[in-house]
Amino acid sequence: MKFLDRFYIPWSRVEWVTCFFLGGTLLLTLTAVPWYILTYGLDWFQVGLFFIWFFLSGMSITFGYHRLFSHRSFEAKMPLRLVSLLFGAAAFENSALDWCSDHRRHHKHTDHEDDPYDISKGFFYAHLGWMLFKLKPLPPMENVADLRKDPLVMWQHRYWHLIGFATGFVLPTMIGYWYGGFEAALGAFLISGVARTVAVQHCTFCINSACHSLGTQPYSARCSARDSWIMALFTFGEGYHNFHHEFQHDYRNGVKPWQFDPTKWLIWTLNKVGLTSNLRQVPDEKILKAQEAERERRRLEREGRAPAEAVTEENIPVIPSRDGVLN
Ligand SMILES: [Zn+2]
Numbered sequence: 001m002k003f004l005d006r007f008y009i010p011w012s013r014v015e016w017v018t019c020f021f022l023g024g025t026l027l028l029t030l031t032a033v034p035w036y037i038l039t040y041g042l043d044w045f046q047v048g049l050f051f052i053w054f055f056l057s058g059m060s061i062t063f064g065y066h067r068l069f070s071h072r073s074f075e076a077k078m079p080l081r082l083v084s085l086l087f088g089a090a091a092f093e094n095s096a097l098d099w100c101s102d103h104r105r106h107h108k109h110t111d112h113e114d115d116p117y118d119i120s121k122g123f124f125y126a127h128l129g130w131m132l133f134k135l136k137p138l139p140p141m142e143n144v145a146d147l148r149k150d151p152l153v154m155w156q157h158r159y160w161h162l163i164g165f166a167t168g169f170v171l172p173t174m175i176g177y178w179y180g181g182f183e184a185a186l187g188a189f190l191i192s193g194v195a196r197t198v199a200v201q202h203c204t205f206c207i208n209s210a211c212h213s214l215g216t217q218p219y220s221a222r223c224s225a226r227d228s229w230i231m232a233l234f235t236f237g238e239g240y241h242n243f244h245h246e247f248q249h250d251y252r253n254g255v256k257p258w259q260f261d262p263t264k265w266l267i268w269t270l271n272k273v274g275l276t277s278n279l280r281q282v283p284d285e286k287i288l289k290a291q292e293a294e295r296e297r298r299r300l301e302r303e304g305r306a307p308a309e310a311v312t313e314e315n316i317p318v319i320p321s322r323d324g325v326l327n
């Protein structure tokens with residue numbers, strides 16, 4: 001009976017629109033996209049447009065929704081915030097306001113009941129299962145009071161479906177038509193619209209599933225978050241998730257200079273030209289101390305002695321930064 005319970009579907013709570021959108025775009029990507037490529041071929045225009053749209057919508061999630069709006073790890077000028085909101089909608093991962101509310105709850109309650117994408121409920125649940133059913137009652141959204149004061153965020157919250165449809169599907173289709181008429185427009189719709197949406201979504205979803213299951217825990221084992229350089233390759237640097245959960249207000253996820261984190265590089269570069277400011281970073285000493293403490297805890301655990309208390313962002317001693325950057 002317990003085993004069968006796992007397959008129980010609460011039909012009255014199914015989020016039908018989400019199910020059809022996720023299922024429909026995936027189905028088209030697996031059928032119509034290969035058909036188009038086999039029928040009309042694939043030229044550099046279609047490949048280039050796919051990667052540009054993948055970059056615009058994917059980076060709008062990591063740079064905008066995640067590090068800027070959810071964590072406020074830096075400040076950005078209005079045009080950047082606007083572009084992040086316009087193309088973030090094209091990833092079809094909810095409005096920035098809803099996304100940030102879920103994400104802040106994820107950080108606050110990681111691996112527990114109130115974590116919206118709690119990995120302890122299984123890989124599939126954390127990946128996308130959590131979106132397929134209505135939560136009863138809906139969680140309060142008082143954790144985004146700061147974002148509610150931002151008129152741009154509220155405007156996007158109201159119209160994000162329309163905005164996403166325009167920037168995610170209509171715009172690449174129009175560019176395709178301009179480039180090569182109906183045939184190229186159809187290709188742009190299928191490849192840069194539909195397949196690109198599926199690609200960006202599953203890369204983001206992997207942060208909640210794979211980055212809470214596979215990889216290393218160099219900074220702390222107090223929650224399931226893990227560092228994975230492989231995942232970082234597909235997620236603009238968000239794969240260094242163990243560091244991120246330990247130091248969530250740092251604008252970097254791949255904190256070491258050699259770690260692949262294009263979002264960090266973009267924020268840093270835009271800072272040099274004055275478009276981003278107040279980049280928050282944890283002092284090196286604090287990071288090294290966390291790594292050292294975790295190494296020591298593991299050593300004691302291996303030797304069968306009581307493991308030392310995991311060092312967290314809260315209990316770690318504050319060490320003044322050498323360069324005066326805030327944390
Ligand atoms: Zn996480």
Ligand SMILES: [Zn+2]
Nearest residue numbers: 103107244248
């Ligand atoms: Zn985060």
